[in-house]
Amino acid sequence: MRLLKFVWWFCVTVFCGLLLSFSGAYLYLAPNLPSVDSLRSIQLQIPLRVYSNDAKLIAEFGEMRRSPIRFADIPPDFINALLSAEDDNFAHHYGVDLSSLMRAATQILKSGQIQTGGSTITMQVAKNYFLTSERSFSRKINEILLALQIERELSKDEILELYVNKIYLGNRAYGIEAAAQVYYGKSIRDLSLGQMAMIAGLPKAPSRFNPLVNPERSKERRDWILGRMYRLGKIDEARYQAALNEPIDASYHVPSPEISAPYVAEMARAEMVGRYGSDAYTEGFHVTTTVPSQLQEAANRSVQQGLINYDQRHGYRGPETRLPGMTHETWRKELAKQKSIGGLEPVIVTQVEKSGILVLTRSGKEEAVAWESMKWARPFLNTNSLGPRPQQPADVVQIGDLVRVRRQDDGSLAFSQVPAAQSALVSLDPRNGAILSLVGGFSFEQSNYNRATQAKRQPGSSFKPFIYAAALDRGYTAATLVNDAPIVFHEAGMEEAWRPKNDNNTFLGPIRLREALYKSRNLVSIRLLQAIGIDYTLNYITKFGLNRQDLPRNLSLALGTANLTPLEIASGWSAFANGGYKIQPYLIERIDSRFGQPLYVANPPTVPDAGAANSQAAQEPESEPVAETLKTLVSTNPEQPQPVEAERILDARTSYIMTSMLQDVIKRGTGRRALALGRSDLAGKTGTTNESKDSWFTGYNADYITTVWVGFDQPESLGRHEFGGTVALPIWMEYMGTVLKDKPPHLPAEPEGLLTLRVDPLSGRAAPPGTPNAYFELFKSEDSPPPMSELDPGSHIPGGPLPADDVAPIDLF
Template sequence: MLKWLVRLFILMILGTVLGVASLVGIYFYIKPQLPDVTALRDIKLATPMRVYTKDGELLAQFGEIRRIPLALADIPQPMIDAVLATEDARFYEHPGIDPIGIIRAATVWATSGQARQGASTITQQVARNFFLSNEKTLVRKIKEVFLAWRIEQNLTKDEILELYLNKIPLGYRSFGIGAAAQVYFGKEVKDLGLDEIAIIAGLPKAPSMLNPIRSPERAFARRNVVLGRMLETGKISQAQFNEASNMPIKASYHGAEVTLHAPYLGEMVRQKMVEQFGEDAYTMGLHVYTTVSAERQSAAQNALLDGIFAYDMRHGYRGATALLWKNGESPWDYQRITSYLANQNTYQPLTAAVVTKLGERSATLILKNGKQAELGWNGIKWARTFITDDRQSYAPKSARDVLKVGAQIWVREQGEELFLAQIPDVNAALVAMNPQNGAIEALVGGFSFELSKFNRVEQARRQIGSNIKPFLYATALEHGYTLASLINDAPINQWDPSKGPMWQPKNSPAVYDGPTPLRLGLAKSKNVMSVRLMRAIGLDTYIDGLTRFGFPKSAISPNESLALGAAEFTPFEVVRGYSVLANGGFLVTPYFIDRVTDSQEQTLYQATPTVACIDCQQPEYDVTAELTDNASESSGLAPHTISTQSTFLITDTLSTAIWGGNGWRGTGWRAARDLKRHDISGKTGTTNESRDAWFSGYTPNLVATSWIGFDNHQRGLGNAEFGGGAAQPIWIDFMKVALKNIPERKMPVPAGIITANINSETGLLTTGSGTSEYFKEGTEPTRYTAPLSDGDHVYSGDNQDLQGPVSTDDIF
C-alpha cells in the first residue's frame, strides 16, 4: 500500500513538473505573439468626435462607437459594486486569473451539464477586448490567461477596472457604462437609479440578448440576478433589493445628447475634420468648438422655419399625406394608428398625426407620440386649397372643407396651439457672420437635413438679383462717382444688333423719375439706372470690382444683365461680400471652427483669422493695385480691397434703403418698422419670375444674408413674392434676437468724408434749401445751381459740371 502511495506521489510530482514545464513551454512559444500590455497605460479609447457651439452646447456627434470615457473616481460606487458582484466578485483578490472561479464554473458545468457561470475575470476580459478576438479556441484562451497575468503585473487594479468600465461593449454601439447610461436612459451615470445600474451591469454577458430595449423581459430577469448578487455580497439591503427588483423596465433609445439643432453646420465641421485628420477623426475623441453661439444659431433656425411656413401658408394647402381609411370603411383602432405613426419620420418641428373625428371648426387627432389632441379653427382656417403658385381656392368655411377622417396630416406646435402644416416644397438658407474677423455666427442650410443634405448656404448657386447692386454702386464710387451723381432713370430702348436680341430692362415697379442721384437709385433699387451706371464705368471695371468683394471671377458671366444680378452666387459668398461693406473695406475670410482639442482637452488647432482694422498701420489703399492677400498672412490683417470712404457711403445709402425719406419707403422698410434701429443697412433682391428672393443686411458687427426659393431653378415663388416680403422677414426675425440688448452703433464717419448742401435735381451745390450729402473729400461739387427763369435750363454749366464722369446719354 505504501509502495503505491509513493508511486502515486511521484506521479503527481512528475505531473506537476510536466504541467509547469508545459505551461512554461507554451508561454515561451506564445510570448512572441503577445502584445506589449504596457501600451494600456497610454491607450486612447476610440471616442466619437463631438461638435460644440462656442458656448459649449453640443450640436453634433460623429462616429459609430458611442463612448463617454469616465475616470474611476467619477463612477458611482453602486455601479462598481454591481459590476464586480456580477462579473468578478474576487477581482481585488486574484492575480488576474481566478482558480476558485474556474473550479466553481467547472463544478457547475459538471453537475448541470451547462456552462452557467463564466470563468473569465475582468482582467481577462480587458485582455480580450483590447488585444484579442472573440473566437472560441484554446490558443486564444491561453493567450488571454497569459495577457491577464502580465496586465496585473503592469497596472493597478483600479486602472484595470477603469479600462474595463470604459471599454466593454454594451449594445446599440455603446461602449462603456457612460455611453450605455446615455443610450438606454438619456442620463449621466451619476444620475442612474439602482434598478438602472443593475440593468447596465447585467449587459456584458450578452448585450444583444439582454438588451432592455429589444428584450425587456430578459433584461428584467437579468437585472434581478444582478440585484440578487449585490444582496448576497452585502452591497445593498433587502429593502433596496425589494424596491429595485419591482421597478418596471423604462429604457428607450436615446441618440447623442445634442442640445442644439444645427445639422448643416455639423456636416461642414465633419468634412473639415476628416479632411484634416482622416478617418481617425471619428475615433480620436476630438472636441470641435465652432464660432456660432447657441442663442444666435437657435434664432436662425427658428427664423428660417417661420419664414418657410409663412410662405407655405400664403400659397395654400396641398392636401393630406395619405388617407388611411375611406368613408364607409371600418376606422382604424388606436393600436393600428399609433403603429402606423411610429413608422413615420419626424421633420422638426412637424409631427405626424391622424384625424379621427371632425367637428364644424375643429378636428380630433392622434399624434405620433400617442396622445390625443385638438386642432382648432385658428390652425385650420389658413388652408385654402393650393392650385398654382399664384392661385389658391376660396378660404375654407369649415374643417370639413380641408380635412377628412382617416387622413394622415402634419401639424406643428406654436406656443400652446396646434397648426395644420405640410412638408414644404420651398426651401431657404440663412447665414450670419462677424464682419470684423469672418467668424460665422449662425448657419442654416435648409428646411430639413433629414429630407435633404444639400447645404444651400455653401452649395446653392442662385441668381443674386438686386442684392448685387451695392457692389456696382461701390465700384462706381471708387471710379469718380458720388452719391449726388445723376443717372437718367428712363426706359432703355437702344438696341445694339451686335449684342443679339433686344434687351429692355425695366424698373419694378415700372416708375421712371428721370435724372436721379445715385443715392436714390440704389435706395429705390432702380434697374435701368444700374444698367446705365454699369455701361458708364465699363463691364470689365465692374467685374474687377466684384472680385474685390470676394466673388469668384469664374462665376461671373461678362454680360450686361450682370448689372441686375444675373450672376449666380452662394449665400456664403454674398454674406462675405456684404461684410466688406460692413467693416470698412476689408475682405475677411469666413471660418466656422474656432478650435479643436483632443479627448484630454489639449489644443490641436486654434483659428487665427485675419481681421479688419481701419486704424492699423498698413499700406495706403490703392484701387488700381492688383488684388492680393499676401500682406495679410504676416500682419494678421485682412486685405483692404475697397476704400473705407466708399463703404461708408454705400452703408449710409443702404440705411436710406431701410428708412426711406421725404414720403417714400425704401425697399427694406419692414426692417425699419420691426427693428426700429438706425444702425442697420440692407438690400433686397428678387430675380426674374421671382425664382430667388434675397435680403442682405448688417450692422458694424453683424452681417446676415437670407435666401428663399425652390430647389427647382425653373419654379418661381409667385408673382406677389419679392425679397422684401419673402426673404427679409427671415432676416428680421433672426436680427430681433441677435441684436437684442446690443446698443445701436452706427458706422463712424471716416476721415476723408465731408458733407455739402446740394440740389438733388442737379447734383450741384445750392445756397437755398437742399439736401446734405456725404462726399469723399475732393469729389464734392464746386459749382452751384443757377436760379431758374422761364426757358432756362436747370444747370448752370454744361454736362461736365455734373459730379462724376457721366456722359450725356447717361443723363438724358
C-alpha cells in the same frame, strides 16, 4: 505503500508534464505577445462632438458611443455589483482564477464543448484589448499569459478602469458611462443601486440581458446580481429589498442635441474629416464652433416661420396621403413610419366637426385642432391663384387624411403643411467673419442640402451695391445724375435686341445715384456698369472674395445675374459693414483633444481695433498622423501668434457712403418694412430676380451682417406679388429684431476725408444759397461737385461718367 507510491509518482508526473507543457507554451507564445505597457497609453475610440460657442452640444458623430470615466469617479456600488457578477475574487487573484478555470474545464468534459471561459476581469481586459473573440485553446493560453503580465505591471484600479471603459453594453454603448446615458439618460454616478446592477449584468450578454429588448430576463439578471451582493455582504437587507422593488425603467436615450443646428454640425463634421480623415470620428475631438446658441435658435425660428407664412399665403395643397376606412391601429402603424419635419408633426384626421377636427398623433393620443387655425387653407390652384375660402373644416380635410400640425406655445395644435419653398439664412460677424448662425433649409430631416453654402442662385438687385461701390471709386458720387430712360442693345449673334426694363416698367429720367439705389432702378445700374467698364468692374468685385467665374462678363451683371451662394453674398457685403475690409467666413473656433488640450484655435484676419479678443489664436498642427499630433500637442500649449489684420479692399469713405445709401433703402426704399424694428443703424438691400424666382434681403449694422434667400430648389416663380421685400425681408426682420433687441445702435465710424454739402437736386451740383429743395449729401473731399458758377460749358463734371470699355452699341429713345 506501493499504491501510495504509485499515486505520488503519478501526481508528480502529471505536475511535471503540466509544468513542461505550460513552459513550452510560454516559450513558444511569449515572443509574440504584445507589450502590456501599451495599455497605459491606449486610446479608446471616442466620438467627435460639436458644440456651440456657449458650450451647448450640437451633434455627435461616431460609430461608438463612449465617454471614458476615471476609476475615482466610478461609484463603489457599481464596482461591487460588477465584481459580484463577473469576478468576486478579483481583489485576491493574480489575473487567473484556478477555481474558475477548473469549473470551465469540468463543463467541457461533461458537455464536450466550450460553455464558459472561466475568465477573470483581467483576462477579459487581455482579450478585449489584444485578442479576438475566437474560442480556441491557443487563444485562451494567450489570454492567461497576458493576464499574468497585466497583473504584474498594472494596479487593480487601473485594470478595472480599462475594463469598464472598453466593454460593449448594447445599443452602440461602449463603457459604463455611455451605457448609463443610453439606458437612463444620466451619468453612472447618478444611478440607483438597481439601475447599476442592471448595467453590471450586461457584459455577460448585452443582447440577451438588454432591458430594452428583454426586460424580463434583464430583471432576472439584475435580481441575481443584487442577491450576490447581499450574500457577499456588499449591501444590507434594507438596500437589497429596496433595489429589488425598483421598476424596470430603462428607456432609449440618444445623446440629444441641446440646440438644433444640423447644417452647422454637418459643416463642422466635413471640415474635421478634411483635417484628420477617418480619425475625426474616433479620436474624441471636442469642436467649438463660432455659433452662439441663442442666435442659432433665432435663425431657426425665423426661417421656419417665414416659410410657413409664405406657404399659407399660397393655399393648401391637400393631404400628404389619404387612408380612409382604416382602424386606429393601422393608422398608428402608418404614423410610426413618418417623421417630424421642421417641427411639423404628422397626424391623421379621425373626426371632422364644425368647431374643428380631431387628429391621431404618433403618441397614440387624439387631440383637437381648432377651426380658427384652418381658415387660411384655401385650395392651391397655382402660384398666383387660390380657390374659394373654406367655410367649415369639411371643406379642407376628410377622415383618414394624413396632414401636418405644429405645436403652439400654449400646447394646442395648429393646422399646417410642409412648405414647398426653401430658404437659407447666414449671419456673420463683419469684424472677423465668424459664422454666428446658419440655416440651410426648412428642415435637415427633409433635405440635408445646405442652400446657404451650396445653392448658387442669382442675387438680383442685392448685387447692385457692388456696382455702385465700383462707381464711387471711379469718380461718381451719391449725387451724380444718371438717366433712368429706356435703352436697347444690339449685339452680333442675338436674334432680338435686349431691352432691359425696371420692374414696374416706368422711367424716371435723370436721377441721383442715391435715389436710384433705394428705388432699385435697373436701367441706372446698367448705365453705370456700361460707363465704368465691365473689365474694371469685374476686377473690382473679385476683391470682395467672389469667384470671377461666377460673374457674367456682360451688362446683365448690373441686374444681379451672377451665380452666388448666400454665404458669398454675406461675406462680400461685410466690407460695407466693417469699413472696407475683406473677411473670410469661418466656423470652427477651437479644436480640443480628448484630454482637453487645444489642438487648434482660430486666428482669423480681423478688422483693426475690432476685438482682438476674438483672435486668441494657435497655429494649426502640421499634417501628420493624428496619434503623433496628440502626443506632441497634449504636452504643450499652442503658441499664440499676433492677430492677423484683415486686408483693406475698399476705401473707408466709399464703405461709409455705401452704408449711408443702403440706409436709405430701409428709410424710404424697397426695405421700408424694416422701419418696424425701430432702429436707426440698419442698412440693406432687397433682391428679386426675373419672374420672382429668387427673393433676397441682405442687411447689417456694425455687429451683424445677415443674408436671407427664399426660393424653390427647382427654380419657379414665388408668385406675381412676391418680392424680396415680402418674402425674404420678413425673415431677416424676425431674426435681426431678436438678436439686436436691447442693444444700442451701432454703425461704422465716419472716416476722415468726407464732406457734407448742400446739393441742387436738378443738377447734382453744389447748391448756392436759396436753391429750392436743396439737400445735404456726402462726398469724398476730392469728388465734391463745384458750384454751378464755376463750371464752363462742356467741362467735365467731377463724378460724371468716365470713358467706357467694351460696351455694346446703344440707342436711346
